Amino acid sequence: xxxxxxxxxxxxxxxxxxxxxxxxxxxxxxxxxxxxxxxxxxxxxxxxxxxxxxxxxxxxxxxxxxxxxxxxxxxxxxxxxxxxxxxxxxxxxxxxxxxxxxxxxxxxxxxxxxxxxxxxxxxxxxxxxxxxxxxxxxxxxxxxxxxxxxxxxxxxxxxxxxxxxxxxxxxxxxxxxxxxxxxxxxxxxxxxxxxxxxxxxxxxxxxxxxxxxxxxxxxxxxxxxxxxxxxxxxxxxxxxxxxxxxxxxxxxxxxxxxxxxxxxxxxxxxxxxxxxxxxxxxxxxxxxxxxxxxxxxxxxxxx
Amino acid sequence: xxxxxxxxxxxxxxxxxxxxxxxxxxxxxxxxxxxxxxxxxxxxxxxxxxxxxxxxxxxxxxxxxxxxxxxxxxxxxxxxxxxxxxxxxxxxxxxxxxxxxxxxxxxxxxxxxxxxxxxxxxxxxxxxxxxxxxxxxxxxxxxxxxxxxxxxxxxxxxxxxxxxxxxxxxxxxxxxxxxxxxxxxxxxxxxxxxxxxxxxxxxxxxxxxxxxxxxxxxxxxxxxxxxxxxxxxxxxxxxxxxxxxxxxxxxx
Numbered sequence: 001x002x003x004x005x006x007x008x009x010x011x012x013x014x015x016x017x018x019x020x021x022x023x024x025x026x027x028x029x030x031x032x033x034x035x036x037x038x039x040x041x042x043x044x045x046x047x048x049x050x051x052x053x054x055x056x057x058x059x060x061x062x063x064x065x066x067x068x069x070x071x072x073x074x075x076x077x078x079x080x081x082x083x084x085x086x087x088x089x090x091x092x093x094x095x096x097x098x099x100x101x102x103x104x105x106x107x108x109x110x111x112x113x114x115x116x117x118x119x120x121x122x123x124x125x126x127x128x129x130x131x132x133x134x135x136x137x138x139x140x141x142x143x144x145x146x147x148x149x150x151x152x153x154x155x156x157x158x159x160x161x162x163x164x165x166x167x168x169x170x171x172x173x174x175x176x177x178x179x180x181x182x183x184x185x186x187x188x189x190x191x192x193x194x195x196x197x198x199x200x201x202x203x204x205x206x207x208x209x210x211x212x213x214x215x216x217x218x219x220x221x222x223x224x225x226x227x228x229x230x231x232x233x234x235x236x237x238x239x240x241x242x243x244x245x246x247x248x249x250x251x252x253x254x255x256x257x258x259x260x261x262x263x264x265x266x267x268x269x270x271x272x273x274x275x276x277x278x279x280x281x282x283x284x285x286x287x288x289x290x291x292x293x294x295x296x297x298x299x300x301x302x303x
Numbered sequence: 304x305x306x307x308x309x310x311x312x313x314x315x316x317x318x319x320x321x322x323x324x325x326x327x328x329x330x331x332x333x334x335x336x337x338x339x340x341x342x343x344x345x346x347x348x349x350x351x352x353x354x355x356x357x358x359x360x361x362x363x364x365x366x367x368x369x370x371x372x373x374x375x376x377x378x379x380x381x382x383x384x385x386x387x388x389x390x391x392x393x394x395x396x397x398x399x400x401x402x403x404x405x406x407x408x409x410x411x412x413x414x415x416x417x418x419x420x421x422x423x424x425x426x427x428x429x430x431x432x433x434x435x436x437x438x439x440x441x442x443x444x445x446x447x448x449x450x451x452x453x454x455x456x457x458x459x460x461x462x463x464x465x466x467x468x469x470x471x472x473x474x475x476x477x478x479x480x481x482x483x484x485x486x487x488x489x490x491x492x493x494x495x496x497x498x499x500x501x502x503x504x505x506x507x508x509x510x511x512x513x514x515x516x517x518x519x520x521x522x523x524x525x526x527x528x529x530x531x532x533x534x535x536x537x538x539x540x541x542x543x544x545x546x547x548x549x550x551x552x553x554x555x
Contacts, residue, residue, distance in 0.1 A: 033304065057530075064350070067521055268526065271304075272304065272522075
């Protein structure tokens with residue numbers, strides 16, 4: 001029997017397989033496909049203070065080994081989440097994190113405060129990296145100053161786990177990671193999507209209504225791995241790795257690079273059962289290599 | 304999620320093909336208007352699944368029919384499927400067309416191009432209910448009118464072609480049947496300009512109208528929020544709130 005438990009700051013997960021925000025709805029969308037209690041954690045859809053309609057259609061472009069999205073944080077707001085969604089998901093036997101985003105620091109503070117009292121939510125993922133909103137989002141995550149400021153203010157009001165989700169659209173990601181760690185982040189997740197663009201040559205128009213969007217899928221995996229490795233080497237808090245994970249081997253690569261847990265994103269769209277396959281694959285790998293705990297391979301890259 | 308076996312791949316002409324998929328297990332119940340998400344392969348260009356509407360389900364033979372037009376790389380690859388190949392599908396997805404309870408309902412089903420696909424299954428389900436509908440099918444040319452024989456098994460078939468090579472010349476909305484008959488409900492599937500014209504006709508006659516949208520989507524089951532359409536309730540997912548919408552709900 002291999003031990004799959006991992007510790008993320010204040011929270012223990014039954015295994016390192018999580019699902020990424022914006023790709024897994026509220027978990028309910030996947031209930032017909034998998035037993036949610038088997039996965040380590042779910043990060044639910046990006047939640048903002050007020051309801052957001054998101055960006056205009058078209059919001060998605062398929063690209064080689066990936067996709068661009070420009071959803072723009074469509075959600076019904078934190079009130080709706082607390083009153084209408086939380087009651088329907090609180091009994092899922094997995095760690096549920098709420099991804100929190102905002103246009104202003106006050107938005108982040110009020111939203112986090114409202115989530116503080118939800119017993120079955122052990123933490124929030126502070127999204128300072130959404131590339132698809134006009135105000136806030138990624139703007140907070142691309143400078144040490146603003147990233148520090150958001151984390152510092154939210155830390156004052158939110159008592160449980162704060163996982164900070166970083167943007168890859170920066171010159172030095174380790175620098176941002178260190179800055180948010182210094183302000184009290186319990187863990188750091190990365191990468192959010194990479195800013196990209198698609199063009200319809202025949203019509204001479206952009207594919208997305210927003211012109212640019214966020215790239216995800218296997219196309220971004222090498223960049224994500226590199227950044228996870230850099231951040232894991234720089235900080236002491238646990239790192240949650242994501243970016244193009246399609247199978248167990250991909251996930252193991254992130255663990256070896258230093259991630260204590262991983263999130264599966266785009267792959268959920270193609271195979272809604274992929275998280276279970278990744279979990280089983282990690283277990284097989286550990287047995288095959290005679291490791292008794294998944295912790296034995298975290299950061300075990302030999303360089 | 305199901306693996307289905309390609310029983311037959313009928314090339315209808317160089318633009319359209321019909322995949323007949325079978326399963327050793329009993330197929331789940333599917334409703335007209337619903338769709339499937341087909342995994343094409345693992346190549347870089349066809350990374351996401353392809354949403355395809357359900358053309359027909361033959362429960363006796365445990366067959367699912369998919370009528371597909373070759374548009375891009377995904378549909379081109381699907382067109383090369385051979386008998387015995389396995390295809391992985393998510394199904395059934397989305398909502399469905401409303402089946403009236405009144406057997407005397409006068410129903411018109413208007414399809415254009417490959418958009419006729421879900422109307423065949425809808426027509427068959429209506430016939431099961433004892434309703435014989437009118438089909439009004441349009442295409443650019445004779446070449447774009449498909450499955451006419453199959454349609455005639457379930458209702459009265461009227462056709463238009465833009466070049467006049469078959470049926471009445473013009474668009475579906477020019478067909479004489481629209482001036483001669485009054486319907487209780489009109490269903491439509493096809494290119495958006497055609498559906499908008501059908502919706503405008505229905506509105507002018509004070510007739511309810513249901514259309515099927517085909518926005519690009521990543522997941523097909525409400526997780527990615529990519530396929531939204533603007534409705535009276537704001538942005539809603541075509542994959543879960545649709546693909547069938549009463550046009551009164553759309554901002555058309």
